[in-house]
Amino acid sequence: MNDEISVQELSEILEKNPNTVLIDVREQAEFDEVNIGGMLIPLSEFQSRWQEIPQDEPVYIYCRSGRRSRTALEFLKKQGYGNGFNVGGGILAWLNEVNPDGR
Secondary structure, three states, X not given: OOOEEOHHHHHHHHHHOOOOEEEEOOOHHHHHHOOOOOEEOXXXXXXXXXXXXXXXXXXXXXXXXXXXXXXXXXXXXXOOOOOEEEEOOHHHHHHHHHOOOOO
């Protein structure tokens, strides 16, 4: 199963379902600067807060470039999550390819 999606695919998913579970694993200052919504669970807190993430629906994880979100997704997989997706390119790709204004 391919567990990485593009920012264009995420944009389409969010358009169809604004309540999609979206997790940002960047730090608070990064989130405050620009974000596309979702729940903020910084990677530095991820191992102690991962239980906050719903297990019964798809979860889309993003960060600045896709590296931290990949780490978070791999951790979730080890906890038994089978419905997680890494947003390739992260917020940088979102700003470049979907919406330069952030949201």
